[in-house]
Amino acid sequence: MQSASDDMIWEVINHQFCSFKTTIGKALSDKQHFCRHPYSVTGLCNRTSCPLANSKYATLREDDGRVHLFLKTVERAHSPKNLWEKIYLSRNYTKALAQIDEHLQYFPKVLIHRNKQRLTKIHQYLIRMRKIELKVRAGKKAKLVRVHRKVEQREERRERKALVAAKIESVLEKELTERLAKGAYGDIYNFPESPYQKALLGAEEEEEEEEDEETEVATDEEEEEMVEYVEDLDSELEEDEEEDMEDAGDYMGDGQWGARGSDDDEDDDDDDTNKEGDSDEDSKEAKKTRKETGQKERTKSRNRVRRRKGRPTPRYGFDLNFICIMA
Numbered sequence: 001m002q003s004a005s006d007d008m009i010w011e012v013i014n015h016q017f018c019s020f021k022t023t024i025g026k027a028l029s030d031k032q033h034f035c036r037h038p039y040s041v042t043g044l045c046n047r048t049s050c051p052l053a054n055s056k057y058a059t060l061r062e063d064d065g066r067v068h069l070f071l072k073t074v075e076r077a078h079s080p081k082n083l084w085e086k087i088y089l090s091r092n093y094t095k096a097l098a099q100i101d102e103h104l105q106y107f108p109k110v111l112i113h114r115n116k117q118r119l120t121k122i123h124q125y126l127i128r129m130r131k132i133e134l135k136v137r138a139g140k141k142a143k144l145v146r147v148h149r150k151v152e153q154r155e156e157r158r159e160r161k162a163l164v165a166a167k168i169e170s171v172l173e174k175e176l177t178e179r180l181a182k183g184a185y186g187d188i189y190n191f192p193e194s195p196y197q198k199a200l201l202g203a204e205e206e207e208e209e210e211e212d213e214e215t216e217v218a219t220d221e222e223e224e225e226m227v228e229y230v231e232d233l234d235s236e237l238e239e240d241e242e243e244d245m246e247d248a249g250d251y252m253g254d255g256q257w258g259a260r261g262s263d264d265d266e267d268d269d270d271d272d273t274n275k276e277g278d279s280d281e282d283s284k285e286a287k288k289t290r291k292e293t294g295q296k297e298r299t300k301s302r303n304r305v306r307r308r309k310g311r312p313t314p315r316y317g318f319d320l321n322f323i324c325i326m327a
Contacts, residue, residue: 010053018052021045039070039084041114048110058104058111060089060118065129067096067122069103069115093123177202 013021020040025031033045041059042049051057057072069087076082087103089096096119104112135141179185181203 006053006055010047010050013050013053014047018045020052039072041111041118048108049114056107058107058115060115060122062122062126065126066091067119069100071103089119093119096123173198 012018020035020037022034022036023031024034034043035045035050036043037051038061039051039057039059040049041051047053051059051072055072055074055077059070061068061070067089069089071085071087072083073085076085087099089099097116100112100115100119104115177198
């Protein structure tokens with residue numbers, strides 16, 4: 001029955017409200033709950049250390065240099081006035097431990113261990129207090145040094161950052177490998193294998209980089225030697241155009257080609273024939289055949305020139321560019 005009431009009290013304290021409960025830390029991972037109740041053994045807010053949620057409880061308190069053992073049992077739960085039993089402990093540390101074992105023999109072992117730890121801490125700070133008081137009485141004023149928690153935390157953070165920024169291990173490793181390469185240690189072969197292998201790999205990589213740079217310089221020089229400068233192709237195109245223009249000068253119109261000198265001769269012949277009265281039909285046929293043969297020879301020569309230069313051959317036996325020029 002009493003355990004059920006204790007569980008109910010702890011549910012209220014843990015999940016709803018407790019006037020003695022305090023929290024330190026802002027982040028969820030850093031939050032810690034403490035208990036400010038004067039009869040708390042450890043000062044922590046948990047189920048085993050709570051003096052309100054345990055009907056069977058024991059704790060130690062110090063008052064004017066004397067240590068007292070306070071016991072809480074179920075039999076006195078009906079009388080809050082007589083709830084805690086106060087027992088004086090001996091000033092001797094060993095006798096006090098024996099008294100704790102005697103009075104708490106039916107209590108949980110965890111609670112007995114916590115009370116013994118608390119007795120040890122109380123005796124330690126009582127001894128320090130007595131030493132300080134004796135120095136004061138002897139005329140030697142004790143110097144009390146304040147503990148600057150925030151300053152210490154700040155200095156610790158700075159030290160950690162300085163260690164990270166210094167990279168001591170890498171600097172030492174580099175210095176030792178350089179000394180080993182220079183032969184400062186003589187014939188020492190008992191050094192660790194992994195740093196030695198790293199040093200060898202670093203040296204090989206540097207040699208490979210130097211070789212790559214040399215090969216790049218050699219290839220650049222070879223490429224510069226392979227470069228040649230040639231004449232522009234526009235001059236050849238201009239010569240071809242001039243030849244085409246000369247050929248265009250022989251175009252007579254109506255799909256007929258001929259030379260200017262031959263035209264003059266033909267005109268003279270026509271004049272002679274006109275003078276004679278156009279009676280010679282053989283001479284006309286000879287002229288026609290001569291024109292046809294000259295035209296064929298010119299087209300064949302142009303086609304040969306185009307095939308030699310890689311140009312396409314006209315379908316109609318003449319170049320369309322010449323017709324556009326004549327037009």
